Amino acid sequence: MSVLASLLTALPLSVADPRKGFGDTLEKPEEIFHSKCVIGSGTFCINRTGILLFIVFAVLAVILIATTSRPKLVPTGWQNGVEAIYDFIRRDIVLGVIGPDGERFAPYLASLFLFTFMASLIEVIPGLQFPVTSRMALPALLAIISWLIYNYAGIRAKGLWGYLKGIMFPPGVPKPLYVIVTPIEFAAALILRPFTLAIRLFANFFAGHLLLVVAFVGSSYLFLGNPATKAFFALTLIGGILGVGLEIFIAAVQAYVFALLTAAYIRLSTVEEH
Amino acid sequence: MPHIVWLVLGVLAAIKGSVSMIGYGLSAIGPGIGIGIMVGKTVEGQARQPEMAARLQTTMILGIAFTDVLALIGFVGLFIAG
Numbered sequence: 001m002s003v004l005a006s007l008l009t010a011l012p013l014s015v016a017d018p019r020k021g022f023g024d025t026l027e028k029p030e031e032i033f034h035s036k037c038v039i040g041s042g043t044f045c046i047n048r049t050g051i052l053l054f055i056v057f058a059v060l061a062v063i064l065i066a067t068t069s070r071p072k073l074v075p076t077g078w079q080n081g082v083e084a085i086y087d088f089i090r091r092d093i094v095l096g097v098i099g100p101d102g103e104r105f106a107p108y109l110a111s112l113f114l115f116t117f118m119a120s121l122i123e124v125i126p127g128l129q130f131p132v133t134s135r136m137a138l139p140a141l142l143a144i145i146s147w148l149i150y151n152y153a154g155i156r157a158k159g160l161w162g163y164l165k166g167i168m169f170p171p172g173v174p175k176p177l178y179v180i181v182t183p184i185e186f187a188a189a190l191i192l193r194p195f196t197l198a199i200r201l202f203a204n205f206f207a208g209h210l211l212l213v214v215a216f217v218g219s220s221y222l223f224l225g226n227p228a229t230k231a232f233f234a235l236t237l238i239g240g241i242l243g244v245g246l247e248i249f250i251a252a253v254q255a256y257v258f259a260l261l262t263a264a265y266i267r268l269s270t271v272e273e274h
Numbered sequence: 275m276p277h278i279v280w281l282v283l284g285v286l287a288a289i290k291g292s293v294s295m296i297g298y299g300l301s302a303i304g305p306g307i308g309i310g311i312m313v314g315k316t317v318e319g320q321a322r323q324p325e326m327a328a329r330l331q332t333t334m335i336l337g338i339a340f341t342d343v344l345a346l347i348g349f350v351g352l353f354i355a356g
Binding site for chain 2: 092096097192196199200203256257260261264
């Protein structure tokens with residue numbers, strides 16, 4: 001037992017310089033998310049995140065235009081898959097949450113789902129391996145668009161005053177309690193909703209990317225770094241591979257949740273209280 | 275009794291690193307319990323009434339999204355406080 005304990009305490013000392021042996025191939029910790037400029041410099045800098053964003057956009061555009069520009073009555077192959085995804089979003093999210101009135105939001109919700117999913121899935125595609133959604137800018141932009149859309153839908157359905165009244169004065173509350181309820185509801189509906197939409201997506205992929213980086217860099221270090229640690233690298237490698245599967249699942253779930261919550265907010269702002 | 279007070283103060287003085295990490299851990303407790311109860315109840319409902327499973331699942335995901343707000347605010351607090 002004491003031998004094991006001394007071995008475990010000795011390990012960190014023997015790996016005191018974790019970057020030795022990797023040379024310049026390994027990114028510094030601060031470069032994992034703030035990658036270097038590839039094109040341009042200063043304000044007009046396009047780094048890896050920007051390039052990956054364009055790749056996601058181009059791949060989605062090519063797939064969607066190629067499969068739906070000449071639709072066949074009986075879909076085959078790619079058209080079948082794309083139509084299945086669109087049908088799932090329309091049936092499950094649009095009709096299931098908003099109802100028949102939400103038909104005109106179906107294109108936005110479908111593109112939101114597909115774009116979020118692809119921008120997150122790029123985390124596990126070999127060679128690219130960086131989730132664009134782990135930088136705060138993209139989730140924040142998507143959340144702002146969703147915020148504008150559900151406010152617009154609410155104001156269009158009930159008028160400006162009716163919409164604000166629906167948010168700030170929920171019916172069935174005793175009059176004195178409005179002192180507490182009104183600020184909370186106002187902040188929850190107009191500030192916390194877009195905020196949490198963005199943070200949820202960002203936090204999931206920030207943490208997920210960090211998890212995969214630690215697992216794979218750690219296991220390659222354990223393999224290359226020190227003969228004593230070679231026995232342990234299989235454990236972290238298996239953990240990392242399981243983590244890849246987990247990240248694919250999380251990418252699908254978070255894209256679904258983002259679209260579902262946008263639909264729910266549209267419904268909450270348009271529905272009439274009885 | 276005073277010994278314990280000094281002990282606690284000594285431990286607190288010896289803590290290094292980001293204390294806001296502890297704050298994030300504390301803020302994750304509540305949503306953890308809440309989401310656990312919610313998912314458990316949803317599974318119960320789905321077992322009792324399998325034909326409602328899809329609608330229950332949608333409602334559950336909505337409920338989870340409203341519950342984990344507190345943990346997300348804690349996560350942001352972690353970054354803001356450094």
